[in-house]
Amino acid sequence: SQTIHQWPATLVQPVGSPLSLECTVEGTSNPNLYWYRQAAGRGLQLLFYSVGIGQISSEVPQNLSASRPQDRQFILSSKKLLLSDSGFYLCAGLIFSGEETQYFGPGTRLLVL
Amino acid sequence: AQKVTQAQTEISVVEKEDVTLDCVYETRDTTYYLFWYKQPPSGELVFLIRRNSFDEQNEISGRYSWNFQKSTSSFNFTITASQVVDSAVYFCALTFSGNTPLVFGKGTRLSVIA
Numbered sequence: 001s002q003t004i005h006q007w008p009a010t011l012v013q014p015v016g017s018p019l020s021l022e023c024t025v026e027g028t029s030n031p032n033l034y035w036y037r038q039a040a041g042r043g044l045q046l047l048f049y050s051v052g053i054g055q056i057s058s059e060v061p062q063n064l065s066a067s068r069p070q071d072r073q074f075i076l077s078s079k080k081l082l083l084s085d086s087g088f089y090l091c092a093g094l095i096f097s098g099e100e101t102q103y104f105g106p107g108t109r110l111l112v113l
Numbered sequence: 114a115q116k117v118t119q120a121q122t123e124i125s126v127v128e129k130e131d132v133t134l135d136c137v138y139e140t141r142d143t144t145y146y147l148f149w150y151k152q153p154p155s156g157e158l159v160f161l162i163r164r165n166s167f168d169e170q171n172e173i174s175g176r177y178s179w180n181f182q183k184s185t186s187s188f189n190f191t192i193t194a195s196q197v198v199d200s201a202v203y204f205c206a207l208t209f210s211g212n213t214p215l216v217f218g219k220g221t222r223l224s225v226i227a
Binding site: 046109 | 214220
């Protein structure tokens with residue numbers, strides 16, 4: 001079976017500090033990977049997706065970036081956090097289990113103060 | 114452009130009542146895929162169902178059932194005999210290809226009261 005890991009689970013960071021969130025996938029190879037953000041009480045916004053190592057598509061221009069250094073690793077970063085970066089960050093992987101379906105990790109709650 | 118509308122922002126029901134969550138979608142693609150996810154208080158999105166545009170059969174899984182109607186561009190979700198554990202935010206989503214990003218609705222928060 002496939003599993004999507006995210007860490008850390010929660011994070012409190014000051015404005016202007018850097019950020020690195022990690023997502024790893026088990027049980028499948030070469031999955032499409034996605035980063036979504038969910039602001040408090042709101043829907044999901046796609047931030048980045050990747051179809052392979054080093055291939056990143058950005059959906060929303062902002063101070064965040066993503067990288068995919070390994071097949072099953074997807075990293076979300078920022079050099080300087082803004083207050084508006086607070087939210088719930090979810091990593092998803094496209095997994096083939098009979099049909100291709102996006103499965104989600106447990107998420108990271110980020111609070112920027 | 115694709116769009117998913119979940120007009121019900123919040124719903125409250127008493128335990129054992131049936132409840133239907135509405136989902137209306139817009140797409141110009143003839144092939145597309147629809148999904149429902151559940152987000153309990155823990156935050157993780159749990160996959161519930163995937164349906165492709167060529168399969169209009171309704172689906173039943175235990176107390177859950179889904180009604181897909183292309184004529185009205187709707188993919189509604191019904192929970193029968195609701196339970197407190199059903200309390201969550203439910204998202205409907207759409208994509209035109211199995212491997213492209215999902216377009217999500219804004220979600221419906223369901224509260225089931227004991």
